[in-house]
Amino acid sequence: MSESLINNSLESKSRFEQFAIKRLGAFLEGSDIRVNGPNPWDPQIRNPGFYRRILFHGSLGLGDSYADGWWDCEHIDELVNRVLRQLSGRGNPYAGHMLSRLRASLFNLQKKSRATQVGEQHYDAGNDLYEGMLDQRMVYTCGFWAHSDNLDDAQRDKLDLVCRKIFLKPGMRVLDIGCGWGSFAKFAAENYGAEVVGVTVSREQVKLGMEMCRGLPVELRLQDYREINEKFDAVVSLGMFEHVGHKNYRTYMEIAHNCLNEEGLFLLHTIGKNNSLPGVDPWVGKYIFPNGELPSLKLITKAVESYFLIEDVHNFGPDYDRTLMSWHDNFKRYFSTRMTGPAERRFYRMWSYYLQVCAGAFRARDLQLWQIVLSKGMPYAAYRRPE
Numbered sequence: 001m002s003e004s005l006i007n008n009s010l011e012s013k014s015r016f017e018q019f020a021i022k023r024l025g026a027f028l029e030g031s032d033i034r035v036n037g038p039n040p041w042d043p044q045i046r047n048p049g050f051y052r053r054i055l056f057h058g059s060l061g062l063g064d065s066y067a068d069g070w071w072d073c074e075h076i077d078e079l080v081n082r083v084l085r086q087l088s089g090r091g092n093p094y095a096g097h098m099l100s101r102l103r104a105s106l107f108n109l110q111k112k113s114r115a116t117q118v119g120e121q122h123y124d125a126g127n128d129l130y131e132g133m134l135d136q137r138m139v140y141t142c143g144f145w146a147h148s149d150n151l152d153d154a155q156r157d158k159l160d161l162v163c164r165k166i167f168l169k170p171g172m173r174v175l176d177i178g179c180g181w182g183s184f185a186k187f188a189a190e191n192y193g194a195e196v197v198g199v200t201v202s203r204e205q206v207k208l209g210m211e212m213c214r215g216l217p218v219e220l221r222l223q224d225y226r227e228i229n230e231k232f233d234a235v236v237s238l239g240m241f242e243h244v245g246h247k248n249y250r251t252y253m254e255i256a257h258n259c260l261n262e263e264g265l266f267l268l269h270t271i272g273k274n275n276s277l278p279g280v281d282p283w284v285g286k287y288i289f290p291n292g293e294l295p296s297l298k299l300i301t302k303a304v305e306s307y308f309l310i311e312d313v314h315n316f317g318p319d320y321d322r323t324l325m326s327w328h329d330n331f332k333r334y335f336s337t338r339m340t341g342p343a344e345r346r347f348y349r350m351w352s353y354y355l356q357v358c359a360g361a362f363r364a365r366d367l368q369l370w371q372i373v374l375s376k377g378m379p380y381a382a383y384r385r386p387e
Helices: 003-010 015-028 049-067 076-087 098-106 117-123 127-133 151-165 183-192 203-212 246-259 282-287 297-304 318-335 342-363
Strands: 173-177 195-200 218-222 232-238 260-273 309-315 367-375
Touching: 015 049, 049 282, 049 342, 076 318, 076 342, 127 203, 127 318, 151 183, 151 260, 151 318, 151 367, 173 183, 183 195, 183 218, 195 203, 203 218, 232 246, 246 260, 246 297, 260 297, 282 342, 297 309, 297 367, 318 342, 318 367, 342 367
Parallel strands: 173 195, 173 232, 195 218, 232 260
Antiparallel strands: 260 367, 309 367
């Protein structure tokens, strides 16, 4: 932000606002972001209380003030990308999340008694919402875009990639931890002749998922992963590990190990972060994924010690940027006729913000997407990732 622009912005401002604007200008220096500027990634401030809110409440104040209409931005995804890339050269971007980190360090926020909270708040938000936002198979995880140019094909290719990575064959019995609406289970049963048991903490996912999988050898259960005690030929977990929490990683790996036959493979598909600090962004934790926590590779590898051999690690995090923006396009079309009042408009702004912020974080490489193939060490001494 140029000095002249700052000086103009300070005219007719209170002393506190002057201080806040200067702090914001220093923060944005070098990012090519201008408050009330002409670029599509420039934030447009509608309420002067915005400055006080973000100064005192950080990311929570930023997200809340957007949901309340205090500021706008044509491309929040690119705003976030530029901010995070700017922060990457300034040390730890999570330094302002001390309370979140402290809570995650002191308490087991993902213990069994709290497991259903994310299902009730997020995944039970309404099947019609997800049907409008997601692809035709209702896959709520990152697509694989290497050979695709649309969301439906990218999600099909991702599901097929998972099946090939675990060498799925007809008649194999597969456990899907965090099965969603049964998209993987349905695909594996229809295309590979597999029998699939899926578990989720969302009642709405089980209800619709069983309808979608009717007539197939698929069972979806409303069940916490800590209650599973059966043997399977393979185990997959697509986008659920983000809800496990670092205090439970070893328990999770122990459960997967006990459920997997000696010759089987376990594919873990998870969003990850570049550091091992506990906690989550306060706004995301409050409104989107309560009790969520993203792992680092360091924490994952520590958790698998004595349980699994790491056969393969595949990072296609940039594909999540494209997936999230596709979801955002679908979400805008779906919600365009549903903003009938203040509550609906606020929900729309909140979810639009969530999808774009996440896309920007993947674009900046602040977040990653890993598929990790694990075995018990036999008989895959020469495991090769399928192309």
